[in-house]
Amino acid sequence: MKILIIEDEPEMLDNMRRTLEREHYNVETATNFKTASTKLGVYSYDCILLDITLPDGDGLELLAQIKSQGKGGGVIVVSAKDSLDDRLKGLNLGADDYLAKPFHNAELNARVKAVLRRLYFDGHKHIEIGNMVIHPENREIIVDGDQIEFNRKEYDILMYMITNKNRLVTKAALAEHVWGDHIDQADSFDFIYSQIKNLRKKLSKSNITVEAVYGVGYKLNIA
Structure with missing residues (x-):
């Protein structure tokens, strides 16, 4: 399974990448809006971990772009913004889940696996x-x-x-x-x-x- 992490905080990005690579996912990264937009336009992913706040753009605009392209794959919004409005905006734009910072690695793994199960395996574990x-x-x-x-x-x-x-x-x-x-x-x-x-x-x-x-x-x- 191929995952894209869109996150501008280096330490957070590295931690998420290493955590998911230990689970044998093929992990790619983007640290800003421009790089993420380019990758999303060219490649497809099974799951995207998307930070709302990026240094050069709004993560919710990327979410709208992802859904408009219709490539499939799940999107988990990952952000320090934990307000109800942000959650509703993300979910209304088509996000599959919302993960608020800070979070434990075990929760990150569980959320990714849950989204992949729903999208590709009808919710089953096998x-x-x-x-x-x-x-x-x-x-x-x-x-x-x-x-x-x-x-x-x-x-x-x-x-x-x-x-x-x-x-x-x-x-x-x-x-x-x-x-x-x-x-x-x-x-x-x-x-x-x-x-x-x-x-x-x-x-x-x-x-x-x-x-x-x-x-x-x-x-x-x-x-």
């Missing part, structure tokens, strides 16, 4: 697809009762394919979402092929297959 059961909170995958070990990238690719199971996923979108926005520095997408090859081997006992669409990308098929 996902059932055919003969496969996935527990996202501990990254456990079970096929016909047997646990299958996936490395981090294989798991991230599978989860991205599952959350886009009704869509054709381009190689560029897959690479950017799993490897981050620095992927545009890569010369090719050859590194994806080996990960997909390994993923297919590990899915061999499941009724899920990853179909290659020549020259475009991949599609998840469920028997």
